[in-house]
Amino acid sequence: MSAGRGGLSSALQAALGRAAGALVFPLVAIALALAVGAVIVLATGNNPLAAYRALAVGAVGSPAAIGRTLLNATPLIFTGLAVAVAFRAGLFNIGGEGQLYIGAITAAILGVSLGFLGPLAIPVVLLACLLTGFLWGAIPGLLKARFGAHEVITTIMLNFVAINLATYLALKPFRTEGLVPGTDFIDAAARIPTIGLGLGRANYGLFVALVAAAAVYLLLWRTTLGFRLRAVGLSPGAANYAGMSIGTSTVLALAIGGAMAGLGGGVEVMGVYGKMSIPFVSNLGFNGIGVALLGRNHPAGVVLGALLFGGLASGAQELQFETDVPLDLADVLLAIILLLVTATRLVELIFGKRVREMASGTRLDEGLAS
Amino acid sequence: MAEREPTGGRAGTAGEAPVVLEMRGITKTFGAVRANDGISISLRRGEVLGILGENGAGKSTLMKILYGLYSPDAGEIFLDGERAEIKDPKDAVERGIGMVHQHFTLIPPLTVAENIVLGAEPRRGLAVDLQRAVRETGELCERYGLRVDPRARVADLSVGEQQRVEILKALYREARILVLDEPTAVLTPQETEDLFSTLKELVASGLSIILITHKLGELLGVSDRITIIRDGRVVDTVPAARTDERELARLMVGREVLLRVEKEEAEPGGVRLQAEGLVVRSSRGTVAVRGVSLEVRGGEILGIAGVDGNGQTELAEALAGTRPAEGGAVRLDGEDVTRLGAKARKRRGLAYVPEDRMAKGLVPDFALYENHALKTYDEPPYASRWGWLRPAAMRRRAAEALRAFDVRPPDPDLPARSLSGGNQQKAILARELSGDPGVIIAYQPTRGVDVGAIEFIHGQLLRQRGEGKAILLISLELEEVRSLSDRILVLCDGRIVGEVGPEATDEELGLLMAGRAG
Numbered sequence: 001m002s003a004g005r006g007g008l009s010s011a012l013q014a015a016l017g018r019a020a021g022a023l024v025f026p027l028v029a030i031a032l033a034l035a036v037g038a039v040i041v042l043a044t045g046n047n048p049l050a051a052y053r054a055l056a057v058g059a060v061g062s063p064a065a066i067g068r069t070l071l072n073a074t075p076l077i078f079t080g081l082a083v084a085v086a087f088r089a090g091l092f093n094i095g096g097e098g099q100l101y102i103g104a105i106t107a108a109i110l111g112v113s114l115g116f117l118g119p120l121a122i123p124v125v126l127l128a129c130l131l132t133g134f135l136w137g138a139i140p141g142l143l144k145a146r147f148g149a150h151e152v153i154t155t156i157m158l159n160f161v162a163i164n165l166a167t168y169l170a171l172k173p174f175r176t177e178g179l180v181p182g183t184d185f186i187d188a189a190a191r192i193p194t195i196g197l198g199l200g201r202a203n204y205g206l207f208v209a210l211v212a213a214a215a216v217y218l219l220l221w222r223t224t225l226g227f228r229l230r231a232v233g234l235s236p237g238a239a240n241y242a243g244m245s246i247g248t249s250t251v252l253a254l255a256i257g258g259a260m261a262g263l264g265g266g267v268e269v270m271g272v273y274g275k276m277s278i279p280f281v282s283n284l285g286f287n288g289i290g291v292a293l294l295g296r297n298h299p300a301g302v303v304l305g306a307l308l309f310g311g312l313a314s315g316a317q318e319l320q321f322e323t324d325v326p327l328d329l330a331d332v333l334l335a336i337i338l339l340l341v342t343a344t345r346l347v348e349l350i351f352g353k354r355v356r357e358m359a360s361g362t363r364l365d366e367g368l369a370s
Numbered sequence: 371m372a373e374r375e376p377t378g379g380r381a382g383t384a385g386e387a388p389v390v391l392e393m394r395g396i397t398k399t400f401g402a403v404r405a406n407d408g409i410s411i412s413l414r415r416g417e418v419l420g421i422l423g424e425n426g427a428g429k430s431t432l433m434k435i436l437y438g439l440y441s442p443d444a445g446e447i448f449l450d451g452e453r454a455e456i457k458d459p460k461d462a463v464e465r466g467i468g469m470v471h472q473h474f475t476l477i478p479p480l481t482v483a484e485n486i487v488l489g490a491e492p493r494r495g496l497a498v499d500l501q502r503a504v505r506e507t508g509e510l511c512e513r514y515g516l517r518v519d520p521r522a523r524v525a526d527l528s529v530g531e532q533q534r535v536e537i538l539k540a541l542y543r544e545a546r547i548l549v550l551d552e553p554t555a556v557l558t559p560q561e562t563e564d565l566f567s568t569l570k571e572l573v574a575s576g577l578s579i580i581l582i583t584h585k586l587g588e589l590l591g592v593s594d595r596i597t598i599i600r601d602g603r604v605v606d607t608v609p610a611a612r613t614d615e616r617e618l619a620r621l622m623v624g625r626e627v628l629l630r631v632e633k634e635e636a637e638p639g640g641v642r643l644q645a646e647g648l649v650v651r652s653s654r655g656t657v658a659v660r661g662v663s664l665e666v667r668g669g670e671i672l673g674i675a676g677v678d679g680n681g682q683t684e685l686a687e688a689l690a691g692t693r694p695a696e697g698g699a700v701r702l703d704g705e706d707v708t709r710l711g712a713k714a715r716k717r718r719g720l721a722y723v724p725e726d727r728m729a730k731g732l733v734p735d736f737a738l739y740e741n742h743a744l745k746t747y748d749e750p751p752y753a754s755r756w757g758w759l760r761p762a763a764m765r766r767r768a769a770e771a772l773r774a775f776d777v778r779p780p781d782p783d784l785p786a787r788s789l790s791g792g793n794q795q796k797a798i799l800a801r802e803l804s805g806d807p808g809v810i811i812a813y814q815p816t817r818g819v820d821v822g823a824i825e826f827i828h829g830q831l832l833r834q835r836g837e838g839k840a841i842l843l844i845s846l847e848l849e850e851v852r853s854l855s856d857r858i859l860v861l862c863d864g865r866i867v868g869e870v871g872p873e874a875t876d877e878e879l880g881l882l883m884a885g886r887a888g
Contacts, residue, residue: 224748224757231744234735241692241722241730242744243712 019300026294026301029340030308037333041325051325058318059311065318067199070206071272073303073310075100075281077209078264079288080295080302081216082137082257086151087297088220089253090233095140095155097285098162099258102136103129103265105166108183108276109174111269115187122192126208126266133262134255136162141254145247151254159285170276182277192271205267209306212260213299219256220299229253261285290338309334387415389451390578391436391547396445398431405431406442407602413547418569418579420593420610422586422622424820425791428602429582433549437469438462468540472552474532478525482518482535483507486542510538515571529677530561537568548572549580554588558677559848559880566592586615586622587849598622623821633832636856639668642703642840643689643720643809649697650684658684660864661698666809666840671831673855673872674844677883681864682844683725686813689842690722691715702809716745721807723798725814725844731798732786739782742768742801767804775800776826792823799830810834813844828854848879 038048059069079096086093106129114121140154176184194203220226232239232249239246264284269276291309295301316330391413398406405428413419423429434440436447438456447454449465456462462469476485487503494502507520516534524532533553540548550569554562569579569592583589589596590610597607598621605621620626643666650659658681666672676682687693689700691712699708702718712722724730732741743752743764751763765782772780777789777796786794795815802810812831816824831854835841845851851858852872860868860882868882 222759222761224753224759227740227743227747227759231733231736231740235729235733237726237729238731238733238744241712241724243691243714243716 026296026305026337026341029337032340033333033336036336037329040332041329044325046323046325051319051323051329054319054322054325055312055315055330057315058321059315061318063198064200065314067195067202068314068317069307069311070199070202071310072313073306074202074206074209074271075264075268075284076287076291076306076309077213077303078267079261079285080291080306081212081288081299082261082264082285083289083292084257084295084297084299084302085216085220085229085260086253086257087292088233089229089249090236091144091250091253091257092152093137093140093155093254093257094152094289095137095158095162095254095258095285096261096288097283098155098159099133099136099261100265100268100285101162101166101280102258103133103262104269104276104280105169105183105265106132106262107266107269108170108186111186111190112174112184115190118187118189121187121190122270125190125270126263129262129266130259131262133265134259136262137258138251138255141251144254145250151250155254166276166280167278170278170280180277182280183275185275186270188274190270191274192267201272203271205271208263208267210303212263213303216256216260217299225252261288290334293338294341308337387417389413390415390449392448392451393432393436394446394448396432396435396442396447398435398440398442404602406435406445408445409599409602409604410445411597411604411607413578413580415578416573416576417594418573418581418592420589420596421580421582421599422584422589422596422618423599424584424622425818426820427599427622429599430551431602432599433469433551433580433582436462436549437467463543463545466544466546468537468543468545468548470533470536470540470548470550470553472555474536476524476532476535478523480524481520482522482524482527482538483520485524485535486510486520486539488539490543506542507538510541514538514541514568514575516568528561529556529679530558530564533557533561533565534568537572545577547578547580549582551582552584553581554583554585555846556678558883559876560884562588584622586618589618590615600624619821631828631832631853633854634836636670636835638670638856639838641665642668643811643842644701645685645689645698646701647698648685648688648695648700650681650688650693650695652684657696658864659688662861662864662866663698664842664859664866666842668808668838668840669835670856671835671841671843671854673851673858674842674861675848675851675858675879675883676846676861678846680861680883682813682846682861684864685861686722686725686811686842686844690720690724690811692722713745719806719808721802721810723795723802723810723812723815725817727791727794727798732794734787735785737783738772738777738786738789738797739764739768741786741797742771742782742804744801746805771800771804772797775803775830790820792819795819795823795827799827803830803834808839810839810841811844812841814846815843816845816847816850848876852879 034052041048041051058065060066079100082096082099083093107125110125110128111121114124117124140151140158143149143154144151170182174183175181192203192205194201220230228239228244229249229252231242231244232246236246268281287309291302291305294308295305312330312334316327319325319329320327389412394410396406396409397404409428409432411419421429431440435442436456438458438461447456454465456465477488483500483503486507492499492502492506504520511518511520516538518527518531518534518538524535527535537548553565557565573579581589581593593610595607595609596613596618598605598618600622645662645664648659648662649657652658662685664672674682684693688695691707691710691714695708699706701707702715702720705718707715707718728734733744739761746752747759752760754760768782769780772782775796777793777800786797789797815827815831831841831843843851843854855872858870858872858874859866860870860879862883862885867885870878
């Protein structure tokens with residue numbers, strides 16, 4: 001193995017080099033966004049340094065803050081993965097929101113009826129969420145493979161169907177009496193427990209999310225199915241030439257994406273709320289698109305992107321508490337970061353071509369061409 | 371003038387004529403690549419200047435600079451002795467530079483006259499004066515002897531006629547310098563001859579022409595002088611009358627080149643690939659292959675000649691299984707595989723080198739080892755029974771194959787995109803020929819690759835033939851079909867219109883290719 005070790009360490013070095021290169025671009029975008037944000041804070045008559053200090057304290061300044069950040073990040077990891085898997089296969093999954101709702105209502109219904117199982121209900125219910133998300137995600141895949149319906153349109157439209165379907169189920173057949181309209185609470189023993197350590201409501205769903213990210217990584221880069229999905233995503237022509245079925249890949253990629261978002265919905269219900277109340281949390285699915293873009297559609301990047309999103313959201317609360325800067329600054333910062341990450345030509349203008357090459361995973365224009 | 375004085379060709383006419391265009395010390399760098407490195411050329415009134423170079427030598431970059439598409443990093447352009455800074459193509463056109471691109475820029479549903487005046491329409495009030503457009507187009511055709519009907523729709527024209535429309539478009543805008551980029555790539559031999567006689571008439575009337583090509587033989591017949599470019603530099607400028615193909619090839623490649631392929635007598639065995647009454651639709655839904663039957667025996671190379679777009683792509687894909695056949699049958703070693711997909715046919719020993727390496731043959735952003743396993747990624751030793759990949763095995767096998775096929779650099783972790791065209795093609799060959807296939811379909815196997823790679827690829831195909839493989843060679847390069855094939859079928863409008871031997875003349879083949887004989 002002595003010869004092998006040399007090869008291994010050089011491969012490791014190359015991998016680390018790639019990872020560093022991959023980080024440069026988002027970091028540049030974040031730095032630029034902070035600079036622009038500073039100008040905005042100045043314009044509101046506040047001190048940018050104080051504002052950013054409050055933002056940082058609110059995001060990571062205490063165990064409670066870290067717990068909030070992790071809590072916010074958990075569902076975004078799932079919805080980010082939902083977008084990333086599909087994107088690697090050359091597809092835009094805008095249906096994360098609806099897929100999350102499908103998983104959430106699945107957990108809300110089954111969590112109550114299987115509550116007698118106690119902790120055993122957790123894996124069973126989560127598997128069911130995975131399955132319903134998978135099936136829901138397969139619908140736009142089938143529509144595309146069979147009839148050529150563009151997945152952007154169908155996933156968007158299916159969001160409305162899913163949200164209204166889940167709302168109907170939670171408000172009519174499965175409604176219970178209570179102050180907040182929605183389903184009944186799941187038995188406490190059948191919920192995902194919190195981590196503790198002063199991290200507040202942060203729960204073990206985070207670890208489910210990390211496992212999901214690792215699973216997506218292994219799927220994409222270590223299995224034959226992932227090889228096929230990536231080949232189809234990068235070059236449908238070559239995939240067809242090699243005898244791969246593009247239709248099957250399309251269905252599977254969107255279905256696996258749906259499964260991720262569905263699992264995310266299940267974790268939200270089982271870990272945070274214990275029930276599906278109406279109105280339910282919104283925009284987790286849509287923010288997943290931003291998380292995936294920021295994370296360059298790589299599972300590890302998705303985790304980092306979700307942490308940034310989650311951190312900015314929890315930091316913004318402290319910001320509003322400590323200064324006169326409105327909560328919306330966090331949204332503005334996120335918007336600018338995403339703008340810079342996706343508007344690769346803009347950054348190229350500022351920093352030259354080299355930086356842009358590092359952004360290759362976020363090229364919207366290439367994906368849209370098909 | 372640093373270069374040799376032109377005396378040959380149609381010397382005397384061009385020798386003393388004034389220089390209309392001079393490009394001096396043109397340098398252009400893209401990233402780490404110096405595409406043009408101090409290139410100087412000059413063009414005289416009434417001459418045809420041939421620019422010869424391999425793919426990637428820098429010809430296109432130079433012409434894009436002339437046409438204002440790129441601005442040079444260094445160097446100057448002089449038009450009629452005056453320094454000119456060409457800002458964009460519009461500026462180039464106004465200065466009398468016309469460009470006929472390899473891929474036409476015509477609008478098929480419009481008429482010839484409409485296409486020609488487009489963007490410079492004669493007007494009457496606010497409306498386009500179509501009658502005047504037709505009249506002026508007619509006059510232009512008359513003056514230069516370019517026969518096209520101004521009222522015909524471009525979609526109904528042959529490729530040769532469309533090219534004439536492109537030339538007329540430039541002439542309508544009063545071009546004095548006409549640049550033609552690989553104009554013969556889409557033409558039959560007869561159409562090529564027509565084009566060249568047109569070009570001779572044009573220069574006789576005072577135009578100056580730059581002809582860009584990588585085909586040696588053509589340039590000798592039509593140019594006055596030939597400038598050879600290699601690796602972004604001018605190697606030499608020679609009068610056409612004082613050189614020959616051998617010298618040009620040596621200058622272009624930088625070493626002696628085998629122009630003719632040496633091959634032994636074929637020893638055809640049993641039929642290994644067979645098509646019977648094959649009917650195939652194109653992606654646009656039209657019937658592109660109309661009942662093709664053919665047989666390829668072990669130990670022979672069957673060539674398919676034809677002009678681009680006559681059903682070659684659909685035929686190759688239907689044989690390989692990447693496109694369904696509408697009718698007819700395909701048999702591999704006697705087994706009917708018509709209903710089988712590409713993977714199943716590959717497993718039965720069919721190798722397929724597609725015509726478009728960047729869109730089909732390779733996933734450009736995959737590493738070479740992933741591309742090497744593109745068709746076998748889910749089989750041992752690359753995958754376990756449960757569908758786990760074994761990248762280490764992929765890397766090891768790829769490294770061996772890349773070295774065996776002289777792919778440079780032979781690093782399996784490089785993305786396919788980063789290789790030159792010739793090395794990409796060799797990487798495809800390495801994949802397709804590994805696993806000892808019995809039947810090989812090679813479609814344009816040397817398109818756009820350098821002469822060294824052509825030699826290598828041709829050698830590999832002949833070696834496979836010697837080992838008893840059945841090879842179907844589909845190519846748009848007549849020379850390639852003729853030098854490699856044992857028999858030649860001519861494909862025209864989706865049908866086989868004739869079979870000839872490799873000794874057939876250009877004329878014979880050309881008539882068949884144009885569908886005018888047999």
